[in-house]
Structures are given as structure tokens and as C-alpha cells.
Amino acid sequence: MTERASTFVAKSTVKATDLEHRRKINFNISKYNAVVPQGKIQFEDLPLARQRAKNIKWKALETLDHQLEAFESNFTKRGGKVIWAENAEEALDEIYRICREKNCRTIVKSKSMVTEEIHLNKFLKEKEIESVETDLGEYIQQLDDEPPYHIVTPAMHKSKEDVAKLFYEKLNTPPHLSPEKLTQVARVKLREKFIQAEIGITGANFIIADTGSIAISENEGNARLSCSFPKTHIVITGIEKVIPSLTDLALFWPLLATYGTGQKLTVYNSIVSGPRQPNEPDGPDEMIVILLDNGRTGILENEVMRESLYCIRCGACLNACPVYKNIGGHSYGTAYSGPIGSVITPQLKDMQEWKHLSFASSLCGNCTEVCPVRINLHELLLYNRAESVEQGKATFNEKLAWKIWKRTSLSRRLMNMGNSSIKNWMVNKLFKGWSANRSDLQFPSKTFNQLWKERNPGT
Numbered sequence: 001m002t003e004r005a006s007t008f009v010a011k012s013t014v015k016a017t018d019l020e021h022r023r024k025i026n027f028n029i030s031k032y033n034a035v036v037p038q039g040k041i042q043f044e045d046l047p048l049a050r051q052r053a054k055n056i057k058w059k060a061l062e063t064l065d066h067q068l069e070a071f072e073s074n075f076t077k078r079g080g081k082v083i084w085a086e087n088a089e090e091a092l093d094e095i096y097r098i099c100r101e102k103n104c105r106t107i108v109k110s111k112s113m114v115t116e117e118i119h120l121n122k123f124l125k126e127k128e129i130e131s132v133e134t135d136l137g138e139y140i141q142q143l144d145d146e147p148p149y150h151i152v153t154p155a156m157h158k159s160k161e162d163v164a165k166l167f168y169e170k171l172n173t174p175p176h177l178s179p180e181k182l183t184q185v186a187r188v189k190l191r192e193k194f195i196q197a198e199i200g201i202t203g204a205n206f207i208i209a210d211t212g213s214i215a216i217s218e219n220e221g222n223a224r225l226s227c228s229f230p231k232t233h234i235v236i237t238g239i240e241k242v243i244p245s246l247t248d249l250a251l252f253w254p255l256l257a258t259y260g261t262g263q264k265l266t267v268y269n270s271i272v273s274g275p276r277q278p279n280e281p282d283g284p285d286e287m288i289v290i291l292l293d294n295g296r297t298g299i300l301e302n303e304v305m306r307e308s309l310y311c312i313r314c315g316a317c318l319n320a321c322p323v324y325k326n327i328g329g330h331s332y333g334t335a336y337s338g339p340i341g342s343v344i345t346p347q348l349k350d351m352q353e354w355k356h357l358s359f360a361s362s363l364c365g366n367c368t369e370v371c372p373v374r375i376n377l378h379e380l381l382l383y384n385r386a387e388s389v390e391q392g393k394a395t396f397n398e399k400l401a402w403k404i405w406k407r408t409s410l411s412r413r414l415m416n417m418g419n420s421s422i423k424n425w426m427v428n429k430l431f432k433g434w435s436a437n438r439s440d441l442q443f444p445s446k447t448f449n450q451l452w453k454e455r456n457p458g459t
């Protein structure tokens, strides 16, 4: 087992038995579960809407080169700049170069998983540039010096009491403030930063090819301020976020809102198509979009895995996943947690280092069931498992265990050997990991053959 896999097992083991953690996660997910059905009512034919969304993403990814070129050409026509970054280092270097050019000391940042993927905040801190998270959940996480816990709900594992305590400790607010008061405190602090910041950094929920725009959905208005207040706006986004046409948003916006948070539509939906134009009263002087590959074209090359790039990061598969609900987001040790994280991380990074995530699944299929763009997540988890075995990345013990299991399962004589006490002893000693947090496996006292003979005398 790699060190990373051991860390994953150790962290998961602690979280899975932490009942307080489970209570908070279940509480927050139950609120989500209560509203999602209401959001779904807006679709006259939901299965058709999901299939259409999948088809649009299929088309976008099958023609990705053309879509991205169309985006670049349309976006640059309105004065925007596009930077193509092959990996995280290139993206970070470009951001730092722009920061130096602009003499930037403070950045306001709206929620973006891609910036988590490339560890942007850590990088900027090393360069002594202040990067302030402006989404409330991300702000809470930044105050606590923790990465986001969930793709959509960064502080999902915290109760309102936890947040009040954190503000009390870090911002000297009175203890036990209500959520409304806490929000007001954050708002005052963040307004100052919006005014100070030279650069705003956002992600993009969608890159729109035919108009050369990016679309951002959010509930707090902070992304809108990050786009428009500072003189420079940098967008960093994965290349897979592209959709062919502006009209596709009519489907993707309600789908993302419903599956992400149970809303019919997210509160603020912005379409940004370049820097401020001569006839416009506000907006940044400069807008730069960084199109990040960072392993995505490797996934694109693989015909089976390609559909994992359809993901619109709604987080529904995390909320539905029994593994995520028990071990929480931080155990995964990667920006993308839950089923989609377990699918793409070994592909984006390194199979040997990250394959354990694809094995940490019950394969119940609930993730596939809830995915708005119908990604076959549980099939892709199996695909990763198969690929890791084919690449010879299974351990000797694992191969031996499966060989013994196969040999025994195919032989009635071996299955019938020994009595139940011997089998119980053997299995429970062999699979200590199983019995550490569960009752021991118990074999029945009689074999199938014995029971059959007793119940069907003379056969």
C-alpha cells in the first residue's frame, strides 16, 4: 500500500467512527435532499433534460478543439486575452506574471475548484500576495486554514456553532453569533478587500464557444464583485467546461441549480464576455482567461473515460454517496472528492498513487443515478480498477487473495472443507480490516450441500 493510500485508510477509519461528524454531514445533506425534489418539478421531462445535457456535453467534448478555438476567437474580438496552460505550474507562473505586471498585493477570489486543484492560495501566499476567498463557505474554510470539504458546500462539515466559535477565535467577534450576524461580519470584512484588490480571480461554470463568454453561477454576488470591481479579472478554468452555444445555458443553468442546491435557478448568473467596452459604465480594464489542461487531454484520449469530463461540478454524487457521507471530504486528500473525485483523480494525477480511491466504493450506483449529465460513475470506478490491475499495479497479496478466492469458489469440494468454526477463525483472522469496526463474519454451521441433502432426501 502506498503512503497516500495508508493515509486515506487512516483518515477514513477515524471519520467513519466519528458520530458527531456523521450527524453534521447527515443534517446538512438532509436539508439538500429536502429541496432537490422541488427544483426537479420545473422540468417537464427530467430524463429527457438530463439526456439532452449529456448529448450537449458529448458534442462539446468530441469537438473540443474547435469549440475552444471558437471561444478564443470570439473572446479576443472583444478585447479579452486567452492563455493556454498545459499544467498547474504554467497556470501559476502566468498568474504570478500578471500579478507582478499589475503590482498586485491583494487578490479577491470567488469559489473555484480549479484554483484548489492547482493550490493557488498556497502559491500566492509563498509569493506574499494576499488572496482572499469571498464566497462565505470558502471564507470560513480559509479562516480555519482548511481546504473545502465539498465541491459545492465548502464548509459542509461545520455546524453554525462551529462557525460562530471560529469567528470568535479568529476575528474577535462576540461568541455565539447567529448565522445572520456572522454573515454581516464577513460582508464588512470582504467589502474592504474588494476595494483594495488589484485583481479578481474567478472560475467559470461554463465556457461559451459561440459568443466567447464565460458563465458563472453563485448565490452571494461575490463572484460578480470579483469580476467587476478590480481592474483586472483573471478566469481560470478547465478546458472541459466548454458548451457550444449561449442557448445551452437554458438547460444547464436550471440543471446545475437543481442538482447543486435544490434551487430552480442560482441567485446570480453572470455571463461575462470580455473587459469593459468603451460604452460600458463598469467592469475590469483587462480580462484574461486561462484554459487549463492539467491532465484533461489524457482523459479525453480515453474513449471510455471521456465522459467523466461532462461533469458540471454540481456535487450531487457526493451528497448521494454512502462512502462520502461516512468518511467526509478531507479523507480523500484531493481537491475533487466523492465519486467524481475517485473517478478523475487517478486519471488526472497518477494511477498508482490514487487508485485506492476507485476501490473505496460500494458500487451501489447511487452516484450514477443522481448525476444530471448521466455520467456512468460506478462503471468508471470499475474501469479504473480494471486499468490499475492491467497496468500491473495490484499488490502481490491482493493477487494471491483473489487467486485463492477464485480457486475455492469454483470448487464445491474446497467450499465444503473444514467446519464453520475453522472457517470463521480463518476468515476473521485474515480479514482483520473488516472485523475491526464490524462484527465477525459467521459461516453457517452446515454447508449448502448438507442442507440440500437434509431437505431433499433421496436426491
Ligand code: SF4
Pocket: 151, 259, 310, 311, 312, 313, 314, 315, 316, 317, 318, 340, 367, 370, 371, 372, 373, 374, 375, 377
Ligand atoms: S459527476 Fe455528475 S453528479 Fe457528480 S458532480 Fe459531476 S455532474 Fe454532479
